[in-house]
Structure formats: structure tokens, C-alpha cells
Amino acid sequence: MTxxxxxxxxxxxxxxxxxxxxxxxxxxxxxxxxFARFGIHEWTIWRVGDRLFHLVECDDFDAAMRALADDxxxxxxxxxxxxxxxxxxxxxxxxxxxxxxxxxxxxxxxAG
Numbered sequence: 447m448t449x450x451x452x453x454x455x456x457x458x459x460x461x462x463x464x465x466x467x468x469x470x471x472x473x474x475x476x477x478x479x480x481f482a483r484f485g486i487h488e489w490t491i492w493r494v495g496d497r498l499f500h501l502v503e504c505d506d507f508d509a510a511m512r513a514l515a516d517d518x519x520x521x522x523x524x525x526x527x528x529x530x531x532x533x534x535x536x537x538x539x540x541x542x543x544x545x546x547x548x549x550x551x552x553x554x555x556x557a558g
Contacts, residue, residue: 454518486510
């Protein structure tokens, strides 16, 4: 199966930047296990001020998000980390939605 990469953009609540960083020093092990079970192989987050940029490598982003919606580990984590995250950009109902891809060096190289 081909992996996909998805970029996300979210915004923190004012003044919560350092708390968010601290909470991400290590996420719960049961959530890590859920990610593996649902085909999420890597999730990296960068922060600039109150803006978060996520890169997710997974088998199927939409399927993983559907599976995580009812996963107990994720429900607990979202209730906890949601205190710091204001919203995601690009998604309806404040849900994470992939940013549109503009350009990809690897794809350009493959196309020749």
C-alpha cells in the first residue's frame, strides 16, 4: 500500500504555546498504539507562534480520522489537548482537513 502525506494547519488558543509544547513532549502510549493500528506511521508538528503545522504520513488519512473519532485513547487525548488548540484551518466543523498540495519536488522529479 502506498503511504500518503497530509499537511494540516491549526491555531492555538492565546497564551497556550508553552503548555502545548510541554504536553507534546510525550503523548500517551495508548494513543501511539492507536495510531499504529489505524495506519498512521508518522506525525510531526512544527510551531511558529500560535500556528501549528502538522505533517502526517499514513495509509489513508480519512479512514484513520474516522477510526480515531471513537477511539477511547484519542477521545481522552482530544479532551485534554483541546484546552490548548483553538481550531484547525481548512476543515469543516473545526475538523482537521488536509491542506491543498501546491507543489512536490519528488513528484516533479518523477514526471521528468
